[in-house]
Amino acid sequence: MAGEQKTYYTIDPEGRLKCCKCGVPLVKANAVFGYLDNAFPVELPVCPVCGFVYVPEELAMGKVLSVEKVLEDK
């Protein structure tokens, strides 16, 4: 399953997200979800300064949760 890039999330290009600590807008960056020894590359909003990765609620409770459930029965 690892390797192929899946669109889990499309980032709002307008930069409406801001890192509180660093005071800069989050940017689109490559990240990897990992679970039970499986890896899923994904693009997520990340702070370019401190590296805070933001996982939005819709993503966590939607796609991420359903992939978790599938893997849990493996």
Place this chain on the structure above:
Amino acid sequence: MDFTERSTRVYRTKQLFTKEELAAREGLCVHEEPPFCSAACPLKLDVREFVRLCAAGDFTAARAMLERITPFARVLAAGCSAPCAAACRLNEVGEGIDIAALERAAMRYGAPKSGRGMLRFRKKKRAAVLGAELFTLSAAAEFAQKSYPTEFYVPQADAADLVRACAPFLSEEDCAAEAARLKAMDLKVHYGAQITRELYESCRQSADILCLSRGAAKALEPAAEPDEVTLLCEALGALVRPAGEEDVLTALTDARRAGVSADRIAQGMDPATLRGEEGAVTSRLYTDLSGVAPSRRKTAGHALPTAEEAQSEAARCVQCSCTECLKACPYLRHYAKSPRLLTREIYNNAGIIMGDHMMNKALNSCALCGQCSVVCPNGFDMAEICRRARENMVDTGKMSLAVHEFALYDQIFSNTEALLARSQPGFERSEWVFFPGCQAGAVAPEAVERAYSDLCGRLPGGVGIFLGCCGAVAKWSGRTELWEETRALLANELAKLGDPVVIAACPTCAGVLKEAGIPKVRGLWEVLLEIGLPDTAPQEGARVTLHDACGARGDHALQQAVRKILHGLGCEVTESELSGDKTPCCGYGGLVSCANPKMAKEFAQSIAQSAQGLPVVSYCMACRDRIAREGVKSLHLLELLYGADAGSPPGLSEKRRNRLKLKERLLKEKWGEDLAKRPLGFGLTLTEEARALMEERMILDTDVIAVMQHYHDTGEAVEDLDGGLLVTRMRLGNVTFWAKFTEDAQGYTVHRVYSHRMTVETR
């Protein structure tokens, strides 16, 4: 103990049962056994289905069933001796179903099969049939239907003559119909033939399959007899019906046997091989007739009933089957599978090395409550199978931690932070120790405290307290390592108290403690009966429905003690339909509420629905809690006895807080100790919305506090300029928790929470 996530890249399996163990278990369930009527039919008519179709008025489909089992269904209908009707279970409570009459009705009122049959290629091997009798007529038709080119030699002049000679009991109408049927068959009939030795010899040369009427066989070789099973008469090289019964059903059944032999002979095989099950069988099916009122036949002794009579006669059929466990258990009803089938699927599931374990959810949704082994006539024990399957899956790394993690950490919380094991103040050692169980402290702490004070005041020798978990969570989740650890902890703590008699308030705890090897365990209710109810016990009573705990299954002394206490409180007890040993689980057992909350709800709902509008009294705190969630007044006997109604059921975080507070209160009041509490360094408010999400997503307030503490310490958060909310997160164990919040002079207000188990890293 901590739990780390497994890897799906480890490929290991362990056989759940040996073939013999599996067979022994599967064999107990008779759900798939044929009904008594069908078992008695040598032609293997699915009588139950046939009768069902008649009851539905679908005589056409019923007729088609008859035409499938024999080439001449009218002959069958007119002449069948109906052993099925004799075997019908309704004979035990009145009159059995008049199945013979239904057969005739189906042939009369059902439409014949429309459309042409499948185009079939004729086979190479040829068949010859000599002599006229019902057996040969029917065998010739069987061979023809199997597409063997068949020559049939009979002395009669034409088809009607032949049918009349073979089935003289047929009406003129039926006779004509069967003659027409015969003519339509792909069968070459030589009318007016002399059945001579010459004809026999020539057919023996030309045909691969030879079949003789008994009369013809006797004329050729008076002493020769066929094999009872294959009907092959070696001396004649021909299929012949054996001596004995001459009734219609036997003739048609023998023709069917001849058909099987013909196939084997055509394949060049010994006709005795691979025959499958033939003829009537005995069924092991169980069917409960206790609720069936005696009734009489609606066919009024008519050989051919009217369509209405036939339909109402068929409607008396109770469609025999065994569903005892399914009727009682919401889990089995939900999956709508017999335990036999479920067991096979769970067994196969354990054997899957790579790929989806489709039965994981199912084997984690059984309450392990043991009700099935009581209601099943053969004691089928689904709990043992599901529990062993869980252990197997944990052992081979195929059981997801996510399924039970919340409960596992709850047990660990109970046995660490919330643990309290002390002797009564003023006593070095304890004669007794009160063990209320984790749920009692979580749901009704006040009642626990009063009960403890009462016991301290009235039992001699010192009554210690043990607030903790018995280890049921470890056992139910199949985590043997944690179970062993819990056993050791229990033994160790009890030893420090001087190995007192454990007074367990919860029947499940009592059972689990005994399993853990704790030697002296007694139920609270029996102890209370011995020393008498407390003076403060209310007397006014009420009308209540009693729900027995599944943990009390088989413990009749306990079940009786509870009833006596309720009686002593002046309560008028209504027994629910499934009481005593047959009681269902509330959905807490087996960690169903953790693994499959929807399923757990079905358990609780079925109890609430059977409460007959009365308050439900139970003596397991998990039952009390789960029944209350179904909108029914629910009380634990402790609350009743000590006048401490705990009110509406607590949320997940409150359950933990209640246990901690109980420990703190007892420590303060009994031992004068204060648990130093570190105040939060910030104000924290949880909105209604946040609280609801926490329940739904199984997030505790301690999790939220940790997330906010982390923000407080680091300032790490994202501001969503659209929603005006700040979002922060923290990874705790195997889960990342997120909080959406606002911040002002009073501190933080958390609006929403969520979580995920996946880790996330930047590349």
